[in-house]
Amino acid sequence: MIQGRTIIVDLGKTHSKVSLWNERAALVDRRLRSNDVQQSPLGYRALDVTGIDAWLIESIEAFAKTGAIARIVTVGHGAAAALIRDGELYLDPIDYEDDVPAGERARYGALRDPFQATGSPRLPTGLNLGMQLYRIEQQTGEIPSDAQIVTWPQYWSWRFCGVAASEVSSLGCHTDLWRPEAQTFSQLALSEGWAERMAPLCRARDVLGPVTAEFAAATGLNPDCEVLCGLHDSNAALLAALGHPEIADGDATVLSTGTWFIAMRSLAAGADTEMPELKETRDCLVNVDVYGRPVPSARLMGGREFELIVGSDSFALIDGIAPEEFQRRLPALIAAHLPACPSYVRGVGPFPDAEGAWPDRPQDPVDQHVLTQLYLALMASASLVLIGSRDQLLVEGRFAEDPVFVRALASLRPGQKVYTSGAEHDVAYGAMRLVAPGLSATSSLTPVTPLDVDITEYAAHWHQCAERAQAAA
Secondary structure, eight states: OOSSOEEEEEEOSSEEEEEEEOTTSOEEEEEEEEOOOEEOTTSSEEOOHHHHHHHHHHHHHHHHTTSOOOEEEEEEOSSOEEEEETTEEEEOOBOTTSOOOHHHHHHHHTTSOOHHHHOOOOOSTTOSHHHHHHHHHHHHOSOOTTOEEEEHHHHHHHHHHSOOOBOHHHHTSSOSSEETTTTEEOHHHHHTTOGGGBOOBOOTTOEEEEOOHHHHHHHOOOTTOEEEOOEEHHHHHHHHHTTSTTTSSSOEEEEEESSSEEEEEEOOTTOOOOOOOOOGGGTEEEEEOTTSOEEEEEEEOHHHHHHHHHOTTHHHHTTTOOHHHHHHHHHHHHHHOOOOBSOSSTTSSSSTTOOOBOTTOOSSHHHHHHHHHHHHHHHHHHHHHHTTOOSEEEEEEGGGGOHHHHHHHHHHOTTSEEEEEOOSOHHHHHHHHHHOTTOOOSSOEEEOOOOSSOOHHHHHHHHHHHHHHHHHO
16 A cells, blocks of 8 residues: 555646546546647747646646645656746747757767767757756857756756756656766766756656645645656656566566657666667667666657558557457568558657658558558567667557567567556556555556568568668768
């Protein structure tokens, strides 16, 4: 049993979620909101702080009416931060999808630490948090000495309790600001003066303090409700996955699938395993877990690629079709059609420079869906190869429910045990494991069997196509 009830605030890039959990770590209630795109007075695309804030007060007030709340834990997406000054938000946080002028990007690029030091690849738009801080200073001048930089989950912790903090899982997710092996700020963060403006480092599970009197009055929360420091959302998913005994202590990779496919490899506890040599140009990076340990990772924008290839309504088109029907169609489709060639989202993924093409696309939308899932499995496997993924592989998220995707991935990874999980709220459950580290997963893992059809030749042809497209770019 956990002492008291817990609110998990999960601020994703596309959606914000807030959920209430009881003393038995069971979900009681959950609310979701789509985030709006805002425009800062300075002209950049900004995160929807005002809209999220108003919605959170309303949602938390509803939860508080049902009884006392013991704590709030914040979770947030990466590559986002806020500046606070004199007890207020100083500037609107930049949305990482805001475009960056080429000249500004080139000047910033000359200041970055080498990839080998930070594990942060050079990413497009504002996906390196340092790029956002640099842009702010180009427009407003040097960040004031009395301003504090707080990463996204910790901004909301500050909003609730008034105590500013930083935390390594958010600092260590492709920000350019942290050196994972040295466990210290990057030379860039030091030389630009950003490190000294960072709020004090705390652990993700540290209690920063009780909610402020103002926030308690606005929401009806009991004044002794505690606020934890919080963590990065992908790390929360990793924490949830490590609650499964099958993968808790081994060399295991968690592949989260949604708009982004993020593969995070947790090295075996106590094993003498060297970090793989990651390739910056193939969207590999080093994340940092809540304990400060480096986590070799790779990414691709799988959900966005899926939408660009077959449209966001493809799942609706196949609703009601039995999984066996997809399997039945696959042999003929493989025999009759060449694979789609990456990439449909330029600048990210294992083939970031290749230009996506599918000249042999089938006409039937269900056939397109089936072969696109196979394409995503090939892309995901390519990313897993880059981080040396081995032993156990857990696939989570929206695409874990597609039998072609997961079974194709199992066919492409014969040396790994591939699992899916029935957990619906893995990020929130991972955050709950900050409160109760011994919390076991509530759902069991399901082993994935490979496809009945041999895709070896099809995969080899796809790899040749992908490598040629990458080399020609």
